[in-house]
Amino acid sequence: MTRAGQSERSRRPSQIGAPENFHPLTAQERIWQVVAAIPRGRVATYGQVASLAGLPRRARLVGHVLGNLPGGSRLPWHRVVNAALRISPRGDDRGMHEQRRRLEREGVAFVGPRIARGCLWLDDPADGT
DNA sequence: CCACTGACTCGCG
DNA sequence: TCGCGAGCCAGTG
Numbered sequence: 001m002t003r004a005g006q007s008e009r010s011r012r013p014s015q016i017g018a019p020e021n022f023h024p025l026t027a028q029e030r031i032w033q034v035v036a037a038i039p040r041g042r043v044a045t046y047g048q049v050a051s052l053a054g055l056p057r058r059a060r061l062v063g064h065v066l067g068n069l070p071g072g073s074r075l076p077w078h079r080v081v082n083a084a085l086r087i088s089p090r091g092d093d094r095g096m097h098e099q100r101r102r103l104e105r106e107g108v109a110f111v112g113p114r115i116a117r118g119c120l121w122l123d124d125p126a127d128g129t
Numbered sequence: 130c131c132a133c134t135g136a137c138t139c140g141c142g
Numbered sequence: 143t144c145g146c147g148a149g150c151c152a153g154t155g
Contacts, residue, residue, distance in 0.1 A: 046137055061152060063136035080136080088136040095136075134154085141146085 027055055031065045038079040041107040042121040045083050063088065078102040085115045 025033065030053040038044050044052075046059035055061060066077045067090070078099040082088045087096045100110070109116040117123070 050137090057138090057150065058152080059137040060135065060150075061137095064153070065136095067136055077136085082136080083138055090136050099136090132155095135152095137150085139147105139149085142144105 027053065027058075027061065028065050030054060031062055032075055035062075035066070035075055035077060035080060038076060038121050040076075041119065043079045043081050043085075043103065043108060043115055043119055044121045045085075046080055046088075047083055048122055049080055059083075079121075081115060085117065085120070086113055 031049060034044075034049045034052045038049075046062045049062045050056060050058040053062075062080065066075075066080060069075055069077060087099050089096055103115070104110065108119045
């Protein structure tokens, strides 16, 4: 973190001994927790994960964190997709293919390149009927 | 500190 | 429904 206030805010209590007004978990850890909570066979958007982690408007941060997962991590990163309900392209297409394969294996329905709305973990009532 | 980049999102045409 | 452009906000060099 390069921003002054944030480096303090994202530090664990054991690291700074601050007993008040801060989150016990770093932003990265909160994102992990939310992603880990997405049920099998469902998906959430980057924006939803960010908001649920207490980081509204930080959708890109979610993408960054997922791209930095330690090898061997069992976090279900494949359950996070973009707001268009499509798998976000990375530099390498193989990541996209693997994500789709994993989702299909757990029963997520695709309509063309898009994921069926019913597979969204937290459906957004503000959208379409 | 500045500039560029990106697993994002939203509004428009 | 799709493509484009602008906004956004951290990470990196």
